[in-house]
Amino acid sequence: EAGVTQFPSHSVIEKGQTVTLRCDPISGHDNLYWYRRVMGKEIKFLLHFVKESKQDESGMPNNRFLAERTGGTYSTLKVQPAELEDSGVYFCASSQDQWGETQYFGPGTRLLVL
């Protein structure tokens, strides 16, 4: 069974540009989460989808971040315009359903904003 996949693995952009990160969860998983780790800090929650609906987006830093989950399958996280403090590793995780405790993480997208 394929795990959670994320694309791209790395992205280097200049301040003010736009970047879109993609996450493909494990097939059949209803829950999809986005997290971010800024260097040296903890992994922080950004938002949570249940199927195509946003269950919780309390961790989104500001309105420069836009997440979507088309048809309850893959998800995208767009940052527009990117700022220096957006640099970090963005992780996507998925879990099966409301009884699925285990969150399975993707390898992350390393974003560097110059």
Next chain:
Amino acid sequence: QQQVKQSPQSLIVQKGGISIINCAYENTAFDYFPWYQQFPGKGPALLIAIRPDVSEKKEGRFTISFNKSAKQFSLHIMDSQPGDSATYFCAASIGSGYSTLTFGKGTMLLVSP
């Protein structure tokens, strides 16, 4: 305010030794405490988890000790091996399933041969 505090930040242990990583939490509503292991270039992977109705859980060489009154939990790696060298994150959540994880800052463990 950091809700889950993890220490130490880094740890060097000799092969065969015991690695101990500690975490403390603030929110008494947390009731699920997983540990994640992350190798370079990979995402975090669930290692072992505990609920507060038990004080200890053991899986192979990995043991979680949980102290509800002190709001602390720790990971013990017995007979540490070079292959255990990784970053370890403790986490906590309220409930399961739909619950989001609150992580500690991570501990970089190096097991020397």
